[in-house]
Amino acid sequence: MYVAVKGGEQAIDNAHRLLAKKRRGDTSVAELGVEQIRQQLPLAVARVMTEGSLYDAELAALAIKQAAGDLVEAIFLLRAYRTTLPRFSASLPIDTSAMHINRRLSATFKDVPGGQLLGPTFDYTHRLLDFTLLAEGEYPGPQTQPDGRVEACPRVSGLLAKEGLIKEETDSGAPVADITREPLEYPASRAERLQALARGDEGFLLALGYSTQRGYGRNHPFAGEIRVGEVEVWIEPQELGFPIAIGVIEVTECEMVNQFVGSATELPQFTRGYGLAFGHAERKAMGMALVDRSLRAAEYAEEIVSPAQQEEFVLAHCDNVEAAGFVSHLKLPHYVDFQAELELIRKLRKPSKEQAR
């Protein structure tokens, strides 16, 4: 009689073995190497690193392999690994104005100091399936100068700021909380919000950002600047007393320029939303920048009426590891609660004396 609920241990072991088999697929086809994933699926790797909050392309590629290509599962794997890592130090803020730029565009000015740089992009491609990729072959790509450098590119927002046309972003100097170590409390600081958004699900942020464009918390965005490239990471160990560079990471940064009407005491100025992601991840950075701006509604005394403007709603639901976990827990047994409901619904269906009011 207990067969239905017994035998859990054996079942779990078997399920895991079947999963391994499914992941490997037909063994007559060569196994996918982690390095292949890292080299040939760089955009998937970027997403897993960003939402996994860990810049390690090899581990991200491993997670993608282990998760059989399920990116949310891969993000989860990377996060669970990340928790076990000790924290040696916090880096100094990265300086994206000193970025070694691979791609840069501004939709607000036709030309900007440093120029527009198209770089590698799906934009302007025709989305036609390329059947030549079915056949394995070498694709040489264009000639690039490995030592070619783009001239210094000051940030577009900085140009607007010189004229006082855009709200200054100032460092309050307040300590920055780490939302992976301390619980998020509302209202959150902007630093905490940006952390949550950086870890947030790309699809969720994309949809919310999109909703602001369609009028649910509209704030008239312009892509002030998107830049993709390498930046140096510096730390300043206490025992040294001076900063040292520990490596280079690729990031995508997006600054949106948005409207603001001014107030009783201030002249009209543009405002901004900010997005940053590991690797080449434009859609994520743009979605994040749109949502960052819409979450600043209270700061600019805008009426909070739409989902993208509601801090608690956005921050409590943007994390896909949390969301996927809680949705999937519906697969766990709920016999006891269901039994209680069954008993109740049967009781409710019996006519009660008090109902004859």
Add this chain to the structure above:
Amino acid sequence: MNAATQSHAQPRPERDEAYNFAYLDEQTKRMIRRGLLKAVAIPGYQVPFGGREMPLPYGWGTGGMQLTAAILGAEDVLKVIDQGADDTTNAVSIRRFFARTAGVETTERTPEATIIQTRHRIPETPLHADQIMVYQVPIPDPLRFIEPSETETRTMHALNDYGVMHVKLYEDIATFGHIATAYAYPVTVNERYVMDPSPIPKFDNPKLDMSPALMLFAAGREKRLYAVPPFTRVTSLDFEDHPFEVQKWAHNCAICGSHDSFLDELILDDRGTQSFVCSDTDYCAQRVSQGRAEQ
């Protein structure tokens, strides 16, 4: 064979040295224990804590696992149940996790356990003072489904502003003639905080009141923990003229014959033939072996 005296504990397993004892690092465990001290000091109050990512999905007991990890010692004996049973898949998975990462003894016997992690039930066997219950909680705030905003619900808790909880109960009585909440039935702890006892059936609510065991609750995704210290008043919300009452079954357990335990319903065939058995598998098994011993 006398089951009551024989130990059913599993032999102490080998600990996987690649991980910290019980997975979490010591600093994290200390942080959680500090949160627990606060929770015990303010019974029923939800303490925010820096919940960590665990290698199990959110909603599958990550909060309970973190608490268990934080309080587990090498000498502890751990029991894990889900729906009252030790052998449901998630209970197995969590028990294995701690066997592997902490190398602790595990048991299915309620009286032998020093820590019992649970989802959705409190064991039928009365608990004693040397035991700690760890509850897995999905949504810690009993006000959440009435007021979605965390800022607002925290204010309501702070201001003892709980009138709206009774609005729900009033509405049940007006609609159905009695209170229609079957599980996660809200309670008042120590005459102050309204608390979600986790999705245990209301059948189990009275076991929380003045229990000699320490009750700890944690929601991993929501990053909240709370506690009911031993011998604390826990009352279920109700009206004077519609007092709280627990479920009763017209059947006895088909295996052990118990008439006062929480029963799961099994459907035996296509004609819908029902059978009822204890949800608490250890309780049921003990009753059976005791019965045999007496014969």
Add this chain to the structure above:
Amino acid sequence: MIAAQHLHEKLHQDVLADPVQPLLKVKGLSKLYGPEKGCQDVSFELYPGEVLGIVGESGSGKSTLLSLLSGRCLPDSGVIDYRTTQDHWLDLYSASEAERRTLLRTEWGFVEQNPRDGLRMAVSAGANIGERLMAQGVRNYQQLRAAGLDWLNQVEIDPARIDDLPRTFSGGMQQRLQIARNLVSGPRLVFMDEPTGGLDVSVQARLLDLMRGLVRELDLAVVIVTHDLAVARLLADRLMVMRRSRVVETGLTDQILDDPQHPYSQLLVSSVLQP
């Protein structure tokens, strides 16, 4: 004795004890969102049982003022003192959030323009009426039920509809239900924001009539915001005329409506009287 009755009797004794003391003293209240947006430098006193109308066109600052008076938002500057049933003066803005909330669900009421904002639309009329009593600790279902039936009767809603959801009610009934939900705790001061705003003219008349009766019967002090001078004339003892964030004229209702002094009041009155 249920809490509402208790409060009400207490209130009555209080008023009898000292009829000349004001209930509310407002001094130099300002809150600006932009130049002349919001309200500034508002001072007045409100006495027990008195109905004060705040009139003016939309954007003149009436609703901001009402939010400030009811403690729902905090001013840039200014002070409000409220005399509680215990007869001590409470500084509204230095009071704790807990004290303000307690006031708002016991001694005060707030009737929203849109009944959907003031009612719990997902629960029955009876639950709506009972909520304040439950918040005050009433734990007897039959007693809550009795209060619900009594108040439905008082606001002229068929008591048989006690278990119906507010969305099955007409706009006028919803507004009367909202009033019942507020009055059940026996408040002594009620704020009303365009309570007849979204209603048909015939429905308005019935609601006004009911409100006038209740205000007199319960000796309520009321601050009512309206852009409708007919509503003001019917309900208010005294008027404050607001324009571009400032009070431009204040006085007895008849005096202002029949003989307005400020050019803006004159304009407001004449624009209504002309067909």
